[in-house]
Amino acid sequence: MATSKLTSLAEAVSRFVPDGSLVVMGTALESLIPFAAGHEIIRQRKRGLTLIGPISDILFDQLIGAGCVHSVRAAWVGNVITGSGYNFRRAVETGAVDVEDHSNLTLALALRAGAMGVSFMPTRTALGSDLFKTNPSLKTIVCPFTGDTLTAVAAIVPDVAIVHVQRADEFGNAHAWGNLGVTREACLASRRVIVTAEEIVAPEVIRSDPNRVFTPGFRVSAVAHAPWGAHPSPVPGHYNRDHQAFLDYQQDSQTPEAFTAWQARWIEAAHHRDDYLALLGDRRMAELRLKQHALAEAVDYGY
Amino acid sequence: MDTEGEGRPYTRSELMVTAAAREIRDGDVVFVGMRLPLLGFQLAKSTHAPNAVGVYELGITRDSPAPEPIFTMGDLPNLYRAQWLADTADVMGLLQQGCVDVSFIGGAQVDRFGNLNTSYIGGIEPGKIETRLPGSGGACDLASLAKRHIIITAHERRRFVPRVDYITSPGYGDGPGWRERVGLPRGGPAAVITTLGVLRFDAETREMFLASIHPGVTVRQALDATGWPLRVAPDLPHTPEPTSAELAMLRRFDPQGFWTSS
Numbered sequence: 183m184a185t186s187k188l189t190s191l192a193e194a195v196s197r198f199v200p201d202g203s204l205v206v207m208g209t210a211l212e213s214l215i216p217f218a219a220g221h222e223i224i225r226q227r228k229r230g231l232t233l234i235g236p237i238s239d240i241l242f243d244q245l246i247g248a249g250c251v252h253s254v255r256a257a258w259v260g261n262v263i264t265g266s267g268y269n270f271r272r273a274v275e276t277g278a279v280d281v282e283d284h285s286n287l288t289l290a291l292a293l294r295a296g297a298m299g300v301s302f303m304p305t306r307t308a309l310g311s312d313l314f315k316t317n318p319s320l321k322t323i324v325c326p327f328t329g330d331t332l333t334a335v336a337a338i339v340p341d342v343a344i345v346h347v348q349r350a351d352e353f354g355n356a357h358a359w360g361n362l363g364v365t366r367e368a369c370l371a372s373r374r375v376i377v378t379a380e381e382i383v384a385p386e387v388i389r390s391d392p393n394r395v396f397t398p399g400f401r402v403s404a405v406a407h408a409p410w411g412a413h414p415s416p417v418p419g420h421y422n423r424d425h426q427a428f429l430d431y432q433q434d435s436q437t438p439e440a441f442t443a444w445q446a447r448w449i450e451a452a453h454h455r456d457d458y459l460a461l462l463g464d465r466r467m468a469e470l471r472l473k474q475h476a477l478a479e480a481v482d483y484g485y
Numbered sequence: 486m487d488t489e490g491e492g493r494p495y496t497r498s499e500l501m502v503t504a505a506a507r508e509i510r511d512g513d514v515v516f517v518g519m520r521l522p523l524l525g526f527q528l529a530k531s532t533h534a535p536n537a538v539g540v541y542e543l544g545i546t547r548d549s550p551a552p553e554p555i556f557t558m559g560d561l562p563n564l565y566r567a568q569w570l571a572d573t574a575d576v577m578g579l580l581q582q583g584c585v586d587v588s589f590i591g592g593a594q595v596d597r598f599g600n601l602n603t604s605y606i607g608g609i610e611p612g613k614i615e616t617r618l619p620g621s622g623g624a625c626d627l628a629s630l631a632k633r634h635i636i637i638t639a640h641e642r643r644r645f646v647p648r649v650d651y652i653t654s655p656g657y658g659d660g661p662g663w664r665e666r667v668g669l670p671r672g673g674p675a676a677v678i679t680t681l682g683v684l685r686f687d688a689e690t691r692e693m694f695l696a697s698i699h700p701g702v703t704v705r706q707a708l709d710a711t712g713w714p715l716r717v718a719p720d721l722p723h724t725p726e727p728t729s730a731e732l733a734m735l736r737r738f739d740p741q742g743f744w745t746s747s
Contacts, residue, residue, distance in 0.1 A: 211543040211573065212559025236573065237622050260619030262519065262557050267619065277611025283604060283653075285625035286542050287577040294574060306581055307629045310655040310667030313621065316609050322668070331668030360564055361544035363573045415559070422561050476565055 187405045188352040191455065194376050194404035195222045198342050202230040202252075206293070206340040206372060208238035211286075211363040212262055213418065215241050216346040218411035218455050219378050224248040225449055234293075234340050236286045236364055239415060240431050243267035246279055247441045248449070253280035255319075255338065257289050263425060264432040269441060283316040288335045290364045292319060295337035296371025304332040342403075343372035346412045347396070348419050349387065350379035354402025357387075357394040360418035369397035378408035380420050391481070410459055410467070421470040495727050497680055498745040499735055500699055501637060502528060503727040504678045505589060508635050512536045513586040514579075516627050520744060521637050522589035523558060527551065527738045532731060540579060542623035544571045554738055577623075580630045583671060588627035588634045593618050594649045595636060597692050597713050598663075599656025599674035601628065602649040609651065621653050628654035633675035640679035645711040657691035681707045683724055684715075692716065697724040 189197075199205060205223075208215045220241045223231070230252045233242050237258040245251050246259075247269030260267040273279035284292065291303040304323065309331060314320050319336040345365055350356035356377050358365060369375050375397060382405070388395065414427035434444035452458040459467070495503075498521065505525035509515055511534040517526045526539050527550045538548045541558045546569040553562040564570060579585060593616075594602035603624060607615030628634050638644060656674045657663055664673055677684040677693060685696040694716040695707055700723050708715055727735070739745050 212557055213543070256620065258620040258622035262559075265619065270619075271617045274617035275611075275614050281617075281620075283620055285621040286573055286623040287581070287626040290572075290574040290577060306668070306670050307577075307626045308655075309629065309669050310652065310658055310663065311625055311629070312604070312609075312652045313625060315651075316604070359570070361541070361559070361570050363544055366572060367574065416561050418561060418564055423557065423559065425556050472561070474565075 184353045186352040187354045187402060188382065189404050189406060191218060191222050191378060191406040191408055192226070194406045195219060195226055195228075198374050198376055198403050199223060199228055201228055203341040204232045204234060206234040206343045206368045208235040208241055209343065209345055209363050209365040209368040210358070210361060211237050212239060212423075213360055213416045214346050214358065214412050215239055215415035216344045216378055216411060217241055217413060217415065218408040219344045219346070219376065220245055221449050221458070223250055224445065234338055236284075236289045237262070240267060240428060243269045243435060246270050246273050247435060248445055251279055253282070255282040255284060255289070257284045257286045261428055261432055263428045268435045272438070281316065282319060283313050285313065288313070288320060288333070290367060291335045292338040293364050293367035293371045295335065296339040297367045300337065302334045302336050304334055306332060308333050338371065340368070340372040342374045342376060343368045344376045344378070345369060346378045346408065346417070348379065348417060349381040349383045350377050350405045351383055351385040351388050351399070352405060353385060353399050354405055355385065355388040355395060355399035356402070356405070357391065358396045359394055362396060366396050369401065374403040375401055376404045376406070377402055378406045378411045380409055380411065380417060382407045390483070392483070408455060411455070413462065419472070421467070421472065424466070424470055495732055496745055496747055497699070498747060499727055499732060500724060501678050501680065502735060502745060503731050504683055504724055505635060505637060506532065506731070507725070508676060509534045509537050509587060514538045514540060514584055516540045516542070516580060516585045516588035516631055517558065518589040518591065518624070518627065519558065519622075520591065523555060524735060524738050524744055525589065528731060528735055531734050538568070540576050540585060542573060542576060544573050544576055545569070546571070546576065550738075554740055556743060577626055580626060583632065585631045586633070587675070588631040590624040590627050590634060590636055590654060592624075592636055592638050592644075592654070594644055594646055595638060595677060596646055596649045596656070598658060598660060599636065599677065599686060599693060600649045600652045600658065601636060601654040601656060602651045604653045605651045607650060624654045628656065628674070629669055629672070631672050633672055636674055636677040638677065638679055640681040640707065640710045642710050642712050647713045657686065660691050661689065681710060694718055695721065697722045699724045700726060
């Protein structure tokens with residue numbers, strides 16, 4: 183019998199995200215961002231993390247503001263709907279956080295190289311750009327077949343990938359749907375994977391549709407049940423993006439003092455995700471729930 | 486009866502979105518960026534370019550406008566009845582192969598050769614960084630790999646500089662032949678849509694010039710807001726105004742004026 187990997191979010195973060203870890207998050211870009219897990223990292227006062235991700239929306243900004251982060255390897259850190267991430271800005275301008283500047287494609291390829299077990303991947307992007315000056319993982323090479331100049335992107339092998347998805351079983355097999363960004367590469371490249379899920383379902387549900395599995399369960403270290411675990415980002419099939427939360431966060435992060443107050447209210451005073459959801463309130467959650475369902479046709483995997 | 490479009494004059498943002506939409510030709514594969522381009526694609530798709538296909542860096546391809554107004558490309562209506570939901574590397578692969586006709590990006594700083602900076606103002610060393618901006622996202626990829634890209638930005642002297650502090654997204658580098666020399670496979674900026682006008686690039690010198698001016702704006706204003714001696718097209722036309730049909734459509738996509746109220 184396989185062993186259950188189901189655990190609390192607190193236990194998963196405590197065990198599998200030690201200080202100094204290389205952590206990849208926000209792998210579906212604007213959706214399925216593992217905010218509940220990120221907030222637990224802040225609550226447990228993890229330090230010296232390297233955050234890896236294409237665009238993290240405001241999650242990376244929150245972790246930086248809370249003092250968890252040593253460096254960032256990303257294409258973009260900010261607030262998608264408003265622009266700047268103020269904690270990120272302050273931390274980089276004062277030298278408190280180092281940045282390795284990627285593009286979305288170079289970050290995807292760095293993780294794909296990790297996932298493929300090779301040291302780099304070639305691409306034609308970024309040639310002539312200054313990303314090469316602020317990213318030691320990029321170098322130009324000459325293609326041995328064509329003689330073309332190409333960008334070589336060094337592999338990234340994160341210590342842990344943290345992904346939030348729609349449903350998982352207790353053994354780490356899980357389904358994700360919607361736009362998946364770099365989720366597949368990130369999970370395959372990482373030494374460990376933590377899955378947080380809107381629903382924990384019977385293994386038969388996952389087995390019924392293996393095309394929707396984004397990484398094999400045997401690579402997953404922990405599964406945690408986290409309803410609304412991506413709020414304020416959207417989860418296809420569950421809830422919409424909470425635009426107001428992102429607009430509010432612009433004000434709430436403009437100064438270090440404002441951010442401290444935000445952190446006290448939304449993270450420190452919320453000892454558990456249930457407290458966070460209570461703060462959010464039933465009415466707001468009802469507004470975010472899907473209004474229009476759109477089910478796919480079933481497919482036949484028979485033989 | 487056009488209750489949405491009548492009576493209310495168009496805003497500058499509505500003019501810019503319309504100008505962006507008109508850069509999309511029917512049948513184009515469009516790599517759609519954040520903010521105003523989201524609306525530009527919806528507008529083009531609903532008016533003169535019904536066969537355009539939109540590609541989004543999150544891993545979305547769609548051939549119909551989203552059924553409801555969206556604020557970001559990740560909003561769930563933008564996934565509904567998509568043509569394809571996939572991985573970032575998949576859609577970036579389409580781009581790298583040369584399948585993308587046109588893309589849209591924004592920028593904090595742009596120079597006379599259309600190089601774009603969305604990363605560092607000042608230097609790159611701690612202590613020399615005046616402002617750290619969010620970074621590339623997909624912009625560097627779009628500027629490197631699309632057949633042509635369109636830049637959308639506010640026209641201010643602090644943004645229109647002779648040489649950007651950092652090239653996040655390559656334009657024409659230092660002039661003719663630069664893209665070929667560094668190994669970029671194709672492309673380059675085709676237009677810069679600003680709050681004052683539309684600028685294009687000289688085919689020989691690769692330098693930006695003022696190609697049209699928005700109604701109500703003077704050439705002097707555009708020259709003063711540009712940090713180098715800007716060349717101006719002979720017989721400078723006005724940027725075409727949005728038609729009432731375009732305005733009505735735009736106001737359906739952005740009913741609260743979130744992106745287009747000013």
